[in-house]
Amino acid sequence: MDIAQVINKYRECGQKITPQRLAVLKALEGDRSHPTAAAVVEKVHRDNPYISPATVYRVLNELAAMGEIQSLALKDGTTRFDPNAEDHAHLLCERCGRIDDVPWTVTAGALPGSLSMGYRLNSVQVIFRGVCPRCQGESVTPAGL
Ligand SMILES: [Zn+2]
Numbered sequence: 001m002d003i004a005q006v007i008n009k010y011r012e013c014g015q016k017i018t019p020q021r022l023a024v025l026k027a028l029e030g031d032r033s034h035p036t037a038a039a040v041v042e043k044v045h046r047d048n049p050y051i052s053p054a055t056v057y058r059v060l061n062e063l064a065a066m067g068e069i070q071s072l073a074l075k076d077g078t079t080r081f082d083p084n085a086e087d088h089a090h091l092l093c094e095r096c097g098r099i100d101d102v103p104w105t106v107t108a109g110a111l112p113g114s115l116s117m118g119y120r121l122n123s124v125q126v127i128f129r130g131v132c133p134r135c136q137g138e139s140v141t142p143a144g145l
């Protein structure tokens, strides 16, 4: 996600760059942690405590719909946001919830036409689930110490 590019896109659609939109863009810029909406709200509130969580959620969904950020819906019902809009896969730690980017690309076109059951494909998300190195380290600590 490139802030200048997103601003241009908003302008092309006749939309204003509100301070709220700018604050969310700044909170997301360069964030590799794949934050939840609540974490983005917290970050926005550091500099802009007057912006309501509902507004932050609205801007996040707006940016996802524009294709400027990815949203990852996880099995536990949480959604994580990712300003890295390039095609990439994810590693998810099922213990601590850490998500890392993997420069490994599978595009929607990878599915052979014979298997796509007539669907017109728009996107694909790949999430490898497992246990991160840090959590693996914790798991080898003998219990009861
Ligand atoms: Zn972990």
Ligand SMILES: [Zn+2]
Binding pocket: 034, 082, 084, 088, 089, 090, 100, 101
């Ligand atoms: Zn990512």
